[in-house]
Amino acid sequence: MSIEKAYNSWADQYDTNNNRTRDLDKQATIETLSKYKFENVLELGCGTGKNTQWLLRVAASVIGLDFSQEMLNKAKTKINDNRVSFRKADLNQSWEIEDGFADLITSSLTLEHINNLEHIFRQAKGKLRSNGLFFICELHPFKHYSGSQAKFETEGGTQELEVYTHHISDYINAAKKCDLTLVEVKEWFDGETQNELPRLVSFVFRK
Template sequence: MPPDERPTVEDAYDRLSATYDEQEDDPYCADLEFPATTELVPDVVGKRVLDAGCGSGRYTEWLIERGADVVAVDKSSEMLERANDRIGGRAAIHRANIEEPLEFADDGEFDGVVSGLALHYVENWRRVFGEFARILGPDGFLVFSTHHPLDVYEAFDAENYFETQRERMTWSADGEPVEVPFYRRPFAEVVNPLVDAGFRLDELVEPKPRETFEEKQPESYEKRLKHPTFLCVRASKFE
């Protein structure tokens, strides 16, 4: 496919926005990734937290309900409209690309960053983690979830595990296929950029599905009890 015809994440999520609530209800999110990631988030009462790659605002809403002062960013204008409808005036919402400098944020402005299933759309994690480190104050936390390197390596039958490569998932919007590009990477390219940016790895979780997953997709439950799907990480800014 010529470079100018390659699908972009922004275009994909603009198309997916109208039916994205279905993704939130999917057991892979509702009964696997989301509970595992939120369990890693420390007390946020009175804390200023960035939701990086907020999508339709699921994590933003969760953080607000737990007392955080939230700023949410995403580069899909359609997803931001859904987030705004969901959140109203309870959070500041910006259209921004987390792959670029976050010009609205001052050095040390935030107490935490949460990024749920957004970073695998980014190729250069060193740049992103460096920006997160800049905007976090002393002992600020970072919690994120992403595809598990082993799962996507096997699922896409990659030739070289050690390379960071662009892949494409095919989702559906109103019955029409939507190509969603993302990057798979080896485990070292998850951890090393984090450490290089000045973070201390506090906890790493390879979550297993909750029992409620089995009720919705029994055919996948047994496999996901034995095979990793997501990677959930909590880190702290090291001073």
């Protein structure tokens, strides 16, 4: 099943099923970005708008891009605010956004579905204004190495999605090639003890 179709099927239960990755990502997004204020945010793979609602607390406007119509429909039902626009777009193509538009670009749990990371960093650099930030939060590659990946339950059994493993060095090197500077990197764990594999990794890069 294509990634787009899989998310169209997942959309109905995405916000409500048991999903520690989704919930920890929200915590990571809030803890990392709440110290800033932004004008224009570009949210890559906005999905059902789980983070969009919160981003409006720190930003004047948000554009959310996603290629799953059903995920976007959920987002549009939940968030009816003239500061937000949700657009259907494939991130693997050129993004139809004005150059220098954003002072923040965010991408949560989306890049594991994108093979060509450098394309994303290059597009992000173009759409960011000078000093703008690029926040990424993804399933930690350690989780990938140990066999975890995006999946959801259907009546016919577990549906696993097509994913690509990006090593920590892949993110750092893609950013370096595009002249984006690393500001912050953090690992996110399920428990306080940090005895288990980290679930997520987040980065903040600056243009």
